[in-house]
Each structure stands twice: as C-alpha cells, then as structure tokens.
Amino acid sequence: xxxxxxxxxxxxxxxxxxxxxxxxxxxxxxxxxxxxxxxxxxxxxxxxxxxxxxxxxxxxxxxxxxxxxxxxxxxxxxxxxxxxxxxxxxxxxxxxxxxxxxxxxxxxxxxxxxxxxxxxxxxxxxxxxxxxxxxxxxxxxxxxxxxxxxxxxxxxxxxxxxxxxxxxxxxxxxxxxxxxxxxxxxxxxxxxxxxxxxxxxxxxxxxxxxxxxxxxxxxxxxxxxxxxxxxxxxxxxxxxxxxxxxxxxxxxxxxxxxxxxxxxxxxxxxxxxxxxxxxxxxxxxxxxxxxxxxxxxxxxxxxxxxxxxxxxxxxxxxxxxxxxxxxxxxxxxxxxxxxxxxxxxxxxxxxxxxxxxxxxxxxxxxxxxxxxxxxxxxxxxxxxxxxxxxxxxxxxxxxxxxxxxxxxxxxxxxxxxxxxxxxxxxxxxxxxxxxxxxxxxxxxxxxxxxxxxxxxxxxxxxxxxxxxxxxxxxxxxxxxxxxxxxxxxxxxxxxxxxxxxxxxxxxxxxxxxxxxxxxxxxxxxxxxxxxxxxx
Numbered sequence: 240x241x242x243x244x245x246x247x248x249x250x251x252x253x254x255x256x257x258x259x260x261x262x263x264x265x266x267x268x269x270x271x272x273x274x275x276x277x278x279x280x281x282x283x284x285x286x287x288x289x290x291x292x293x294x295x296x297x298x299x300x301x302x303x304x305x306x307x308x309x310x311x312x313x314x315x316x317x318x319x320x321x322x323x324x325x326x327x328x329x330x331x332x333x334x335x336x337x338x339x340x341x342x343x344x345x346x347x348x349x350x351x352x353x354x355x356x357x358x359x360x361x362x363x364x365x366x367x368x369x370x371x372x373x374x375x376x377x378x379x380x381x382x383x384x385x386x387x388x389x390x391x392x393x394x395x396x397x398x399x400x401x402x403x404x405x406x407x408x409x410x411x412x413x414x415x416x417x418x419x420x421x422x423x424x425x426x427x428x429x430x431x432x433x434x435x436x437x438x439x440x441x442x443x444x445x446x447x448x449x450x451x452x453x454x455x456x457x458x459x460x461x462x463x464x465x466x467x468x469x470x471x472x473x474x475x476x477x478x479x480x481x482x483x484x485x486x487x488x489x490x491x492x493x494x495x496x497x498x499x500x501x502x503x504x505x506x507x508x509x510x511x512x513x514x515x516x517x518x519x520x521x522x523x524x525x526x527x528x529x530x531x532x533x534x535x536x537x538x539x540x541x542x543x544x545x546x547x548x549x550x551x552x553x554x555x556x557x558x559x560x561x562x563x564x565x566x567x568x569x570x571x572x573x574x575x576x577x578x579x580x581x582x583x584x585x586x587x588x589x590x591x592x593x594x595x596x597x598x599x600x601x602x603x604x605x606x607x608x609x610x611x612x613x614x615x616x617x618x619x620x621x622x623x624x625x626x627x628x629x630x631x632x633x634x635x636x637x638x639x640x641x642x643x644x645x646x647x648x649x650x651x652x653x654x655x656x657x658x659x660x661x662x663x664x665x666x667x668x669x670x671x672x673x674x675x676x677x678x679x680x681x682x683x684x685x686x687x688x689x690x691x692x693x694x695x696x697x698x699x700x701x702x703x704x705x706x707x708x709x710x711x712x713x714x715x716x717x718x719x720x721x722x723x724x725x726x727x728x729x730x731x732x733x734x735x736x737x738x739x740x741x742x743x744x745x746x747x748x749x750x751x752x753x754x755x756x757x758x759x760x761x762x763x764x765x766x767x768x769x770x771x772x773x774x
Contacts, residue, residue, distance in 0.1 A: 476579035479562040485587035485617055488557050488597055493640045501536035504529030506628035518699045520628050530635040537639050581612035592633045594619040595660040602667045615676040623713040624689050630657040658712050665723045677731040682738055691760050717763050724765030733766040736773040
C-alpha cells in the first residue's frame, strides 16, 4: 500500500522509521521542485540541489553525543518537522537558489542551534539523548524556551515538579517567587538560609515603585520623639517615672547583714544598782574605737555586701519599677525626664534615727539642678533625745550601707552627725525654689511625748557636760530649721500620724487634748501643725 506524501505532515503520530522519513522528505522535495529543473540535462546541478535538500532535511535530527556515532542519526534525534499544530507557520521552504542556504524555521535558526551545530544543551545530553517513539512525545526542540510569560512559567515550575524541559529558571529566583506569591510548594526549592546575597538581589529585575509604595515609605519614615508636643512628652514621662505614693528612701533592709557580720557598738552601757538598772552613755573616745572595729570587721565582706545590694536592688530599691535607664539615653532626655521625676514625686525619709543623714546624702547625690525641681519632701522630725553617741553609731552604719554618704561625710566625721546633717540640708534646700510641701512626720504616742518634753525617765544617767551639750545642740538645730522655714516658698507642716491602721476614738480625743502643746513646740521651728490625726 502506498503511503500518501502528506501523511506524516498531518498525522500526529511519529514516523515509523528513519528510512521512511527520509523517503518522505525527499519525495516531498522532488515533488515540489520546478519541472524544468527536474528535466534539466545538467546532472551535476541536479545532484547538488538534491544533496542540499537532503542535508537541510537531515540537519534538525543530527545527533550530538559522540558515543552515538555508530547509531544512525535519525534514532537519536527528535523530530524537527512540525506536526499538525505547527504546520501552517513552520513549513519548510524547499526552494533554493544561487547557492544560498534554504530558509529554515525561525525556532531552528535562532534558538535551537548552538555554536557546535547541536540542538541540545551539553548538561542535558545524557538525559535527552534517547529514542522516544511515544505518541505523547514533546514536540519542542531541546534548549528552546517556552513562549509563555515568565510569571506563568515560574508559577508552573513552583506548583509542579521541576521540569528541565519546561523551565530552567535559576534556583535562586524561586525564593523571591515564594516571597512575592506566597506559594505553598515553594519551600521544597528554597534554602533555609533565606535570601542569598546582594549580588542575587541586584540581578533581579527592578520594578518601578508605585505611588502607593511611595506613600507607604513616607509614612514609615523615622520619627523623632522630640517632635511630640511638650505636654505629650511630659505625660509619657509621668507614666514611666512617677507613682501615686511616696518614694521611701530607706536602707534598713540591709541592717541585718551588718548585724550578722560585724560587732555593732553600743552607745550606752547598763549599770545595776540595788535591783535597779541605769543607762550611762559610753565615752565618746571609746565609741570612736568601737566604730573603727566595726569598719574593720566589714572589710572582708565588702564584696558580699555589694552583691547583696545588686541582687535585691530590683525588689528593694527606692525607685523599683521605674524606667530609670531612660535617664541615660541622652542629655536632653535626661533633663526632661529628671524634671518630671523630681517634680511629680514625693520623697519620703521615714527612719527616725537616720532620716536627716539620708536626706543629706540624697541631696548631695542628685545635684543642684535636680534639687531645684523638688516639689515635696516628707521627713521625720529630728529626735534630739537619742544623744550624740547614738547618732554617731547610726552614721557609721550608714557609711557602710550607703556609699554615697561618703560624699558628705568629713574625715574625721563630725562629732554630732545629726546637727551636721541639719546644717547641710538647710543650706542645700535654700536653692529649692519649687519646694511647695515640706512635711515633717511625728508618730503619735511615746515619740510625741518625748518630743514635747512630756515624757521623762529617771533611768538614763548623763553627766553635766552631756546635758549642756544636749541643750546646746537642740537650740542650734531649732534655729537652723526655723531659718529653713523662712527660706522655702511654703511653710513646713507638722503631721502627727498613727503607726496602726486603726484609729480609735480614744486616740482622737487624746490628740485633741495634746494639740495645743504640739503647736507650741512646732512654733519654735516655724512649722504649722495639721489639726487632723493621720493614719
């Protein structure tokens, strides 16, 4: 049975053999030749034209693997003649004139040929260099890119398995596709290290920025905190650096550590006589020696004390819970935040035995600029009756607990630590122009009776010189505090309070009876007494 000459051009099935394929192509070429050339007497010209057409027909299926030289070329080559879907646009031109090469299809001349005359990429020769007689054989030439858009090709490559024949995009570009399109299967091709390098990023196509992206970048510009209005900045500082209650400056929580590692000097000794006990103050020279022993005992434990302070600072420090590192950001921020910290907080010094010495150290630490911002201070009234010896021991312990006290303590330390602290505080607070409230606290009960000289004891024995010193220091301290009352803008207030949370009816009635005597004593200092008993 004779096969039609256009059978293999229109049928989708591949040619049954290479011999039939050659015969068909040659027959087509001869049939399409000019009859005048076919009957030409110039046999050499006829043979040259025939050989050229045979070479043009066999060129697309020439093998590229050297090891396949013994096998006919047609076995290792894929079909280059277009099937039915490609025939209209890619038909071969059979005419050849003036010794010029026959015009081949555009997909062969521009894409398929390599510099070696091969049509298969060298890295894929072993994979593609095999016979394939399947009816579903791919009709595209090896090395020829798909005509689909890049986005569609990339999307197909990510969603499906990697196909060397359909897509040869670089592996690095898939990570960018995953970021841009958020495809679920792209992680199989993306390394865990994320994006690659600035060279890979620079090789990607630059997309023109849209107007929305420009607006977004303008909205995300760097914002300066100082661009906020001053009122808003002050509000932020208040949220971070203020509290409703007072800030208590007290270091008695370190006193047990001192008691456990050193010998605490006693300011007085006990003397028994006829079944009675009397207290006599220790001579001051002996007390100085005992304080020296105290300091020597604590030298080996100085590092342990600092370690304890560091560990317990977050839960026991006076300003715990505050954003204190904010003060170290910049000089301008420190000035604004410090003003809010000292102006909108109440600083309390409740310890009766060391309140004025701690206040002296506090004022020396914060400096004159912050002293001018102070608005309210609560402090315990000076307890003169404790004596010079007790105040000296308390100051020595405070030197160990609070190193900042060394900034205000002279060497050798003053004989009367309490009076020396009052002098320093009076001079320093004279520069506090914004100090509106100076509240002095006094516990109702025994302390009130001692401070108003209503309570007397016959068990404390003092010498005449000590008695004269007691009267002198009290008088001098009263005058200093009265000068302070005249210096600050608002007159100080004396607040009498109960240490118990329950205010009994009897305590209220007793306070009303004792109020005139308290007012007379407070007038010596220039203070005003609050008429209500506080809790």
